[in-house]
Amino acid sequence: MEIRHLRYFVAVARHLNFTAAADSLGVAQPPLSQQIKDLEAEIGTALFERTTRRVALTRAGEDFLKQALAILDRAETAVQRARSIGAGTAGILNVGLTGSVLTGPLGRAIQQFSLSCPDVDLRIHEMSPDRQIAALKSGQTDVSFLRTPPQDVDISSELAWRESVRLVLPKGHALSSKKVTLADLRNESFVFLRLQDSLFAKYLWQCCFEAGYAPRVTHQAIESASLTSLVAAGLGIAIIPEFVSKLAHQDVVYRPIAGPPIRADVHALTTGAANALARQFVALVQTLAGKEPRTTDRPQRR
Template identity: 55%
Template sequence: MELRHLRYFVAVADSLSFTAAAERLGVSQPPLSQQIRDLEAELGTALLWRTSRSVALTPAGTAFLVRARRILAEVEEASGEARAVGAGRTGTLDLGLTGSILAGPLGRLIRCFGERYPDVLVRLHEMPPGEQPAALHAHRTDLCFLRRPPDDPTLRVVRAWPEAVGVALPAGHPLADRAAIALGDLSGEPFVSLRLRDSRFATYLREACLAAGFAPRIMQQVVESASLVNLVAAGLGVALVPDSIGALKRPDIAYRPLAGPAPVADVCALYRAPAGAVTENFLGLLRDELGGPSGGSAAP
């Protein structure tokens, strides 16, 4: 028994006419009649009473019609669901990120994605940058956002959005009078930093200081960028932080841009290849809203 047998039978049962059913199905009448006879032979019972002038359902045909309609409806529903999943219009999207990433445009992107794809469930997984590649490989996440991608040729990396690095200073700090601060001017300052063993971004910032001619005197290390400003406000040091963190205005913090050549805090999207349809749709939204990415490349 095939689905066409059910469709042909339902068409005849609905119209009680082989001629009308054949026209509705776009087939000729003799093959339609043969398909119904084949179905009855397989079932071992008559589904239709036929005369030269009329067609009627037998009791078996009446009972079979209910089930046939239900089966066809379920097949159509399953087909629609498969098409929606294949197109990325439904499903789940698991995002790995640090809390500080949400201070940038990602929150707005998630809201826009929800409006465009309301049947996709977006789940956020806050985790240190060092754990994000493993989460991708274990299929716990579909897409991760971090500032310094790992050296992993099995993953794809695209720049999600650019971001500058500035300096967070305690309010009243002598350097706060400047409109911009050169990195070398911080050589004598105590620093608070992201934890070097967890963060490639923290290591990158330390290397930028070394390139500027000094080794930063790191007094405290934390896991999250948002925690840095609390340490700065407590007077424990200065911090190099992304613009999105510096934009969180606080009266006890002075945030100043870096002058001259300076490190950057560009955010990258990291994912497995090939990406699923839901992930591709999110990357497409990222491109539409922020002008990037245009495509994936191997991690550097």
């Protein structure tokens, strides 16, 4: 039994006339009659009572009509949903991120995307950078947002938004009212993002090394926002992304770092099988960030 058999049956049931049903379907009447006979043979019971004067549904035909209409309706719904998913207006979108990137335009993009695409189930997966890469490559997520993308031939990266960094100092720190370069921090104790799973942390470490020293790290954290609390507790100073510094804390001060720019740019990562929903969402983030989309096939480690 095929969908076309159900369509043929419904047409005859509605018209109760094989010739009129054939005309509505755009097929010849003899093949239509044969298709109905084949359907009845497959089911094992008559669906129509036929005389030379009239065609009527049997009791089995009346019940089968209800089921056939429901099946055709579900099939049409499936087709429309598949088209919507292909067009990026329905489906499930799994987004991998760290909490710190929500302080930028990403949070606003999630809100706007949810309002403009109510048939999309956007799911946030907060995880460490190394887990984000694994989830993306395994298909558990559709797109991830990271500050320093990996060099991986299986992953495409494009700039989502540009972002600088800020120095976090305890309130009253001797450097809190001075112009500070990275080299000025050589004697300070740092609280740092966890080096083993963050390329961004390794990038910051390399910036310090190029300034003439290896930072003395007292504590490490997974999230940039956590570093502010550690600084407030007097456990060291920190370098955090600019947007994270918008989360005010009464016991710290935020300062720019003079000298060569240190970047905390956020990149959108997808695999080669990036779906329409992921592409649409990334484009929205880029639009809200005020930049034109730009794709690089091979991400550059900073």
